[in-house]
Every structure is written in structure tokens, then in C-alpha cells.
Amino acid sequence: MQSVTMPIDLKVLMNHIYEYKKGVRRMVLFTFNKKYETFAVSKLKREDIDYIIQPIGNDRLNLFFGKRECLDAIRMMVTKPLCHLSPEEDFILGAMLGYDICAQCERYCERKKRVS
Structure with missing residues (x-):
């Protein structure tokens, strides 16, 4: 039987979700390849975790997820690329x-x- 290895981006995401659910973090910023967007979004929806996705170019996305209060502030504050x-x-x-x-x-x- 052949085992399927999870890409490193998804392992990192799973770790962030674990830490969030354990209360280690209140909010997470995860930057990843756009090809994993469907997986990431469906996982967060299944876990009932609020999130915001922002494209950053080069097929990369910033994914903020966590407490609603934090994401409300992000929506007001992060209206441009993070480098700006x-x-x-x-x-x-x-x-x-x-x-x-x-x-x-x-x-x-x-x-x-x-x-x-």
C-alpha cells in the first residue's frame, strides 16, 4: 500500500489550526500557494473558524484566521499589501x-x- 505525503504547506496549516484550537494563538497569518486554497478554506469551514484570504501575487495567498474580533480589525487595517x-x-x-x-x-x- 502506497502512502500519500501531505505537502509541507498543508502540514504547516494543520499545525496552525491545531494551535488555534488549543488556544495557543488567537489569530494566525499563513502565507501559502494558491493551489491549496480549496483545501484550506474547506478545512477552516469544517472547523467553524473565521478567515480572510488576500491574494499577494505570484500564486500566493495570505490567509488570516482566528477570532472574529481580530479579523474585524484586520478588515479595517489591512487594506493594502502588508509591505505597505x-x-x-x-x-x-x-x-x-x-x-x-x-x-x-x-x-x-x-x-x-x-x-x-
Whole structure:
């Protein structure tokens, strides 16, 4: 019997969903190949997890999923490519995603210096 291996993108997605359901994360940003969109969306719908998909080019997608309150804020804040977020928007997004707050502070200061 031949076993089917799951692509790494889907393994990462499954891990993110696991962490979200266990309460480790309140929101996740997952960037992946568009060819897995149907699988990702159907999995999130089956798990009753809210999500937002944003195309980013080169057959890649950003998939935000998690708590509705977080996604409501994302809908208001992330209205352009992530690389065009202001230093403040970038900081807030990183904090919402649970990134290391000291690293986010350093990133904010660096980005703010470049803008000034």
C-alpha cells in the first residue's frame, strides 16, 4: 500500500489550526500557494473558524484566521499589501499575531527611522 505525503504547506496549516484550537494563538497569518486554497478554506469551514484570504501575487495567498474580533480589525487595517503598512499598522499586526513584543518594538523603531 502506497502512502500519500501531505505537502509541507498543508502540514504547516494543520499545525496552525491545531494551535488555534488549543488556544495557543488567537489569530494566525499563513502565507501559502494558491493551489491549496480549496483545501484550506474547506478545512477552516469544517472547523467553524473565521478567515480572510488576500491574494499577494505570484500564486500566493495570505490567509488570516482566528477570532472574529481580530479579523474585524484586520478588515479595517489591512487594506493594502502588508509591505505597505505603516510602522504603526505593522506593529499592531505583529502584536495581534503574538509575535515577540520586544522584536516588534525593534522592528517598529527601525521602520520608523526609515520613514522619517
